[in-house]
Structures are given as C-alpha cells and as structure tokens.
Amino acid sequence: MAKADMEQFIKSQLLKADLIEIDRQLSVTGINDMTSMLLLKQAFITVSNLVDFEITIRSIYREHEKLSSEYKSSSKNYEFAKYLRNKYIGHIKQELIxxxxxxxxxxxxxxxxxxxxxxxxxxNLFILETAINTYVNDDGSHKIFESETDLKYPPDLKRFLIYLSSTVRSAISYLSNLANAFGERVEMLDASEQKIEHWIAAGETRFEFIKK
Structure with a gap:
C-alpha cells in the first residue's frame, strides 16, 4: 500500500461528503436566500477542487478505465463550475462586477x-447570472447553455438548476467510485489493530507552513 493511496482515499471522501450535504440541503430549500447562495458557491468550490484533484490521480485509470469515461462524460460541466468559481467566488473579478x-x-x-x-x-443572483453569460466561445456562442440566462425567468432558472443538480450528483457518483478504487489499495485498520509505530510518528510530528 502506498501512503498516497490513503491520502487520495481520504481526499475523495472529503469532497464527496461536502457534495452530498450540499445536494441534500439545496434539494430541500432551493436557491432563494443567502444561506442557499453560500451552499451554491461551496458546490462550485468543491467541484473545482475535484477538477484539480482529478489531474493528480489519472494513473489509477490504468486499472479502472471506467472511471476515466465517467469523469469525461461530465467534464464540461465541471469545467464550467471551475470557471464560475474562478471569476465569481474564489476571486471576484472586477471585470465581472x-x-x-x-x-x-x-x-x-x-x-x-x-x-x-x-x-x-x-x-449575488445577478452577478452569478452575468458570470454564466460570460462563459462563451470566441464567436460569442454559449458553451453550456444554448442562449443567454436570466435567472429571474423560471425556465432559465430551471435549466440552471438541472445543470447544478446533474453536475453535483455526477461528481458524487464519480467520487464514490474513485474512493472504492483507492480503498482497494488501503489497509483498513480498526481500533483493535493499533500499531505503536503510528503513535511514535505522531509524537515526533513537527508542523511546518504549507507553502503550496
């Protein structure tokens, strides 16, 4: 078992847990206040983290080809989420305002x-709407939706919510399968199998500033 396998297993589970809770809460409340808006923003952040994570774990596709296909089937949606994160959430671009x-x-x-x-x-809703509408090709055509989006117009809002739900749920499915793949490589210990070397290592831990 490589140490990295356990790290990747845990990371995939962290991302999945966030998306499961976001999906649960938004399914109940919809997007209609600042609490739900914050959940929406966190959804984009988490999916963006998945995009960055996926680049680092592609070697596992050699053993699990279906994982690669599963990711590719939703990759355009994930990239759109990352765009919204980069322009509207992680950084609030002046050009967007x-x-x-x-x-x-x-x-x-x-x-x-x-x-x-x-x-x-x-x-927030209007700025999100603007960010959605800037996701265009060089010729001005929209990359995800077939027309401009007006989130106060019920059909457009429904279209966006369908995108959001399908993106979050596909990511949950992918992360579940990814965690299973890494889990096959990880030694799953329980409390009765404690090893003294782990506690010795914990006692010798020295914390350093994480630079990257």
Missing part, C-alpha cells in the same frame, strides 16, 4: 437598499 452593472441596470438603483434583508441575495 463591471459587466454585471452593465447587464443589470437594476443594481444601480438598488445601492441605497443594499443592506436590506434579501437584497444581497439579489445582487
């Missing part, structure tokens, strides 16, 4: 009300 003000003039006329309950949800 500028385009949002242009696209949604309502924002100009809501600044005095920005501290009212629920108003920042509207601001």
């Amino acid at each position: 500028q385009k949002s003000i242009e696209w949604k003039p309502e924002l100009r006329y809501s600044l005095k009300r920005i501290d009212e309950p629920g108003m920042m949800f509207i601001f």
